[in-house]
Amino acid sequence: MTMLASSAPRLTAIPLSTTDRIASAVIDGLWGTLVGALGELTGIGVLGLPFMQRAYLAAICVAVIGPLVGSFLVHREMAMIGDTLAHSAFAGVAAGLFVNTVFAVTVPPLLAALVVAAVAAVAVQTLIDYAGTYRDASLAIVLTGSFAVGSVLITATDGGIAVGINAYLFGSLATVSRANAALLVALTLVVVTAVAVAYRPLLYTTFDEVGARAAGLPVARYNRLLAVLTAVVVVGAMQIMGVILVAGMLVVPVAATTPVTGFKRSLLAAVAVGQLATIGGVTLAYQYDVAAGGTIILVAITTYLAVTIGSRLRHRRVAGDTSAEN
């Protein structure tokens, strides 16, 4: 526990007594007791470990919000915006750590990441809307620009913060501190509520943007909302997924469930595939002591391949049956 706390000390260091107590009650009290009891019931020992309890909680949250927001991105052909915002979140983490080291003030790196990624999200959307730049060029500019800022900031402190940055780059189960888990739960509630409230505008805009404008919808506003939600998801999921792999949770489960007919059904199916990938990935990562983010993505891609090949074969058989009837 001491070892774990030291790997992500800055958030826990903020004196937020009431928030801390709520986080402790929810994460340790409610969730910990629940999962611990489940562990005893099933005899799965790993469920009794507090840091694994938090890792599973994070896994579940990530697999809800990633595919939820990703469903709207993928069908607008904006799958790569997640990757861009993850890299800008990385710049935010670097900026947070830099400020902490140089000015000796306490800025939680994840908060810095959230702010920078949200600003980058609005910047990307504005570039796309007004600058007339190609969409993927806009994304590439913001992606590399952010990563450039991050890498410069890291090296500007003589490598002092390079150690801390590693956990954010590749993700880690151990970085999910109690405070980070509480933050992720809060972000999940925000994202789920926002998507539930804005579901119809987001769906209409994704399906037919011009039609949505003709129907009187302020489309630009909802595009910015979606970009900011993406930033929130990326920052929330970054802890276990890592900057480089976080975009996968926005895209792979959605791609896997595109054969499902009906947008709402495919969205729910994507969340289910996400759960399979994250819970399976976290378990395997712990079992074999390998990177959680990478394992999660590999499970997700395996599912994607299985579903895609399966649905192709099924279509071929259906097509074969129909032609045999005629």
Added chain:
Amino acid sequence: MAVLTAENVTFAYAETPVVDGVSLTVEAGAFLGLVGPNGSGKSTLLELLIGLRRPDSGTVELFGESATSFDDGERIGYVPQDVATANGEMPVTVAEAVRMGRYPHRWYGRFDDADRAAITDALDRVGIADLADRRVGRLSGGQRQRVFIARALAAGADLLALDEPTVGVDADSREAFYDLLHELNDEGLTIILIEHDIGVVTTHASEIACLNRELFFHGDPETFVETDALADAYGGSQHVIAHDH
């Protein structure tokens, strides 16, 4: 009553003027065919007329309000240009797409009986009730057009704006589609339609507007075919698509 009034509307992309000094009135119940050569500004004019673009100068009024600040979105049904040919991998079903017609009435909250009835009626009216659970992206071009018409009907639109809706649709479906538009127009729906096929549009529309940056003609189809407006707009040398019916 005028559904739509454009006065001296001008619009340019950067330095290139696309629509120049167009004045046009569309009365309720009209079936207006908008024709003109490629690149003549038809699509831009249609977008200006329904408030998707702001004119550089001049005014457009929709149902008596400024088109750019018009917010009764449900009164306008818009069928985009590439609807029949766009590759739709998005898993939206026909029912989901038609439900979108009710969204401008209810962006949040549960649909009530009136909403559900409007959706069912719209699906029945255009004859796609049996396709309700199919994916829009897996339908033929002709079926997809009907989905978008049904969406407009579910909205209770008073004005239907279609941008070259029959591109990529086979001849039989196209005839059936124009028959449907005819019926809807007879029932009181105002229609503005961009169509590159002059023969089709002069057969079906009740009035023609011929555009090549400027408005060359606006009147009934019979007069249109007798005047030189077509040749003037097309510059005389361009190949004109026309059919005998």
